[in-house]
Amino acid sequence: MNSLDDVISCVSGYDPNALPVAKANEVIRSFVTPVAGVEKLPVRAALGRVLAKDIVSPINVPSHDNSAMDGYAVRSDDLGAGEPVTLTEIGTAYAGREFSGEVKRGQCARVMTGAVMPKNTDTVIIQEAVTVAGNRISIPPGQDRGQNRRLAGEDLAKGKSALKAGRLLRPADLGLLASLGFGTVSVRRKLKVAFFSTGDELVSVAKKLKAGEVYDSNRYTLWGMLERLGCDVIDLGVVRDDPKKLEAAFRKAAAGADAVVTSGGVSVGEADFTKQMMAKLGEVAFWKIAMRPGRPMAFGRIRGRGKSAYLFGLPGNPVAVMVTFYHFVRGALLHMAGRSDTELPLLRAKSQTAMRKKPGRTEYQRGILELKDGEWTVRLTGAQGSGILRSMSEANCFVVLGHEQGSVAAGDYVEVMLMDGLV
Ligand code: AMP
Ligand code: MG
Numbered sequence: 001m002n003s004l005d006d007v008i009s010c011v012s013g014y015d016p017n018a019l020p021v022a023k024a025n026e027v028i029r030s031f032v033t034p035v036a037g038v039e040k041l042p043v044r045a046a047l048g049r050v051l052a053k054d055i056v057s058p059i060n061v062p063s064h065d066n067s068a069m070d071g072y073a074v075r076s077d078d079l080g081a082g083e084p085v086t087l088t089e090i091g092t093a094y095a096g097r098e099f100s101g102e103v104k105r106g107q108c109a110r111v112m113t114g115a116v117m118p119k120n121t122d123t124v125i126i127q128e129a130v131t132v133a134g135n136r137i138s139i140p141p142g143q144d145r146g147q148n149r150r151l152a153g154e155d156l157a158k159g160k161s162a163l164k165a166g167r168l169l170r171p172a173d174l175g176l177l178a179s180l181g182f183g184t185v186s187v188r189r190k191l192k193v194a195f196f197s198t199g200d201e202l203v204s205v206a207k208k209l210k211a212g213e214v215y216d217s218n219r220y221t222l223w224g225m226l227e228r229l230g231c232d233v234i235d236l237g238v239v240r241d242d243p244k245k246l247e248a249a250f251r252k253a254a255a256g257a258d259a260v261v262t263s264g265g266v267s268v269g270e271a272d273f274t275k276q277m278m279a280k281l282g283e284v285a286f287w288k289i290a291m292r293p294g295r296p297m298a299f300g301r302i303r304g305r306g307k308s309a310y311l312f313g314l315p316g317n318p319v320a321v322m323v324t325f326y327h328f329v330r331g332a333l334l335h336m337a338g339r340s341d342t343e344l345p346l347l348r349a350k351s352q353t354a355m356r357k358k359p360g361r362t363e364y365q366r367g368i369l370e371l372k373d374g375e376w377t378v379r380l381t382g383a384q385g386s387g388i389l390r391s392m393s394e395a396n397c398f399v400v401l402g403h404e405q406g407s408v409a410a411g412d413y414v415e416v417m418l419m420d421g422l423v
Contacts, residue, residue, distance in 0.1 A: 004283040006324035019287045020403050021327065021362040027285070028299055028328055032310055034338045035258055037189035043177050046169050048230050049187035052198040052340040055163040060153035061179050065122075066095075066112040069148045071131055072137055073121035089135045098155045108137055117149060128213050156180065159355050165274060166340030168311045169423070179410035188338035191229075194257035194309070195222050195235035196249055198265040198318060204238060211347040217389060218263040225325050226261070229333055241265065247277050250311075254304030255279070258336060261329060264316030266296045274313070278302065284311055290361040290403065293386035294320035297328065310336070323364045326398075347414040352379040357401045366395035369416055372407050378416050395419065 007030045008014055011023055038052040067073060073093065080084055093099035095114030102119045103109050109118040110127075117124075123145055131138040147295070156162050162180060163173060167188070177185055202216040203209055205251040207291070216238050226233045234257055239249040253260040265274050271286055278284035284300030298313030310332070314324045334342040349369055357363055367378040381394040397416040408414055 001033075002031070004285060006356055008285065015249035016285060017288045019289050021289060021291050022403070024287060024289050024297070025331065026301070027219055028332045029335060031299075032332045032336050035189065035191060037191055038186050040184050043174050043182060043185055044354050046177075046185045047171070047174060047185050048228075049169050049190075051163055051165050051169055052186040052188050052338065054161060054165050055177065055180070055182075055185075056155040057160055057162045057180055059156075059158040060158045060199050060322060060342050062152055062154070063367045064152050065117040066150050067093075067113055067115050067117060067124045067148060068150050069124055069126045070113050071116050071124045071148065072108045072112060072139070073103065073111045074123050074143075075103060075105065075120055076123045076143075078105060078108075079139065079145075080141050081125070084138050084140050086136050089137050093211060097307050101128065104222060108139075108196045119388075120127075120394045123235060125218060141200055164340070166338055166341060170184070182318055190232045190278065191333055191337045192234060192257040193231040193259045193333065194234040194236055195219070195220075195226065195261040195262060195263075196253070196380060197263050197316075198241060198246065199236045199238070200241045200364070202264075205208065212240050218316065218369070220317065221322050221389075221392075222261060222263065222325065224321065226333075229330065230337070231333065234389055241270065243273050243277055244280045246274070247281065250277070250281055250302055253303030254302045254309040254311075255307045257309050258286060259312065259333060260302065261311045261325070263314050263321045266298045266313045268296065268316055269276040271296065271298075274298065278311075282311070284313070285347060286313075289324075290360055291323075291327075292326040293384075294327075294364075297324055299328075301378065315386075318389040319366075319392055320386045320403075322389075323386075323391050323398075327364065344417055347416055348413045349375070349376045349378040349416045351399075351408050351410060351412050351414045352377050354410050355399070355401065355414070357405055357407050359404050359406050362403050363399075363401040365399040365401065366391040367397045367399040367416055368395060369397045369418070 011026050090107050090109055091101045092110040093115040099118050103121050125139050163389050197216045197218050201213050202399050203213045205215055238251055239245050282302035284298050287295055287297050288295050294315050296315050299309050300311050301308050302311045312329045314321045331342045344375045364382055366381045381391045400417055
């Protein structure tokens with residue numbers, strides 16, 4: 001296992017006091033490693049879990065050539081090039097039932113969708129296209145050889161890779177596993193993530209606020225984000241800004257979890273005592289990241305009761321905690337959970353308004369992506385202060401303004417990252 005210093009020394013241009021987002025992610029991603037541990041689950045219970053082993057198809061899906069339509073199965077050699085032909089129907093092939101008839105020259109068989117192609121046939125004429133007179137079936141010219149026939153193995157071929165380890169299992173994957181006949185599937189164990197809020201000013205919900213106090217909202221956003229990522233979430237509550245209490249909380253968290261996520265206590269005014277404590281607990285770097293919102297952040301590995309956990313010390317501001325979670329912690333936790341696909345796409349949208357932006361930092365403004373006059377456009381949710389949680393609640397995307405980028409004029413194209421998707 002590499003030390004954090006080793007990892008950092010490999011990152012060129014590392015400056016903890018003005019660290020570009022990409023460099024911070026480089027350090028994080030080279031430091032965290034996937035957890036070991038696999039469990040076998042019934043297919044449905046594996047929804048939202050990470051596939052642990054490659055799946056190779058044990059069978060062909062479909063298992064036989066079959067009809068894609070209701071109609072008539074014919075021998076394509078019997079079909080006329082420019083004129084209609086009339087064939088004799090010898091019976092009906094149904095899906096899931098064996099059809100013993102053999103289609104000889106000049107004959108055809110009625111077929112239902114999904115029925116195995118009757119012997120000697122290779123083409124299906126849809127029933128709407130033919131003229132029926134008793135068992136005499138007239139077929140117009142212009143049919144294509146092989147049409148309306150599904151080939152054995154065209155969905156999944158026996159012996160070929162069906163699903164790769166490291167993917168998130170979605171509804172289609174459950175269906176795919178079922179189509180191969182699997183009743184169970186091996187998935188990575190869930191990641192255990194402990195989290196707590198720090199701050200003397202924090203009050204838990206449903207209590208009365210006194211002057212200067214605020215409700216602890218970060219424990220709700222953090223809980224929600226961790227749950228959505230599919231972690232086993234351990235809520236350690238609110239911890240006061242008291243070195244002894246904080247140390248005990250960190251030790252407990254490290255002992256019981258793979259990763260620890262905290263909010264607050266890493267800003268300049270508070271970082272000093274956190275730094276001293278972290279030096280006792282493990283190896284932790286304190287960063288000022290070149291980004292907005294969410295400048296201060298701590299990252300490393302801490303120990304407790306002989307165990308260790310990765311630490312993400314996020315800033316306390318409600319928007320900053322979410323932005324740093326999505327853009328640093330999310331990818332790291334997914335990597336730890338064994339996911340191979342952690343990147344999210346950036347889409348281009350036309351900005352409805354101007355946006356002020358200084359080069360030399362990455363900004364994650366909160367936006368609303370909407371279709372206007374046939375084009376995807378984006379506008380900001382209003383005030384973008386790092387304490388304005390409403391901006392996250394109203395947004396459906398981040399407007400990602402890259403490190404080098406300057407101000408945006410109305411009508412310019414910007415990159416956006418969607419917050420929700422089809423799941
Ligand atoms: P800190 O990073 O601890 O200096 O906190 C920065 C700001 O975020 C302060 O205004 C805090 O009151 C606020 N804050 C910190 N933690 C929370 C929390 N858990 N819920 C809501 N606001 C918080
Ligand atoms: Mg604080």
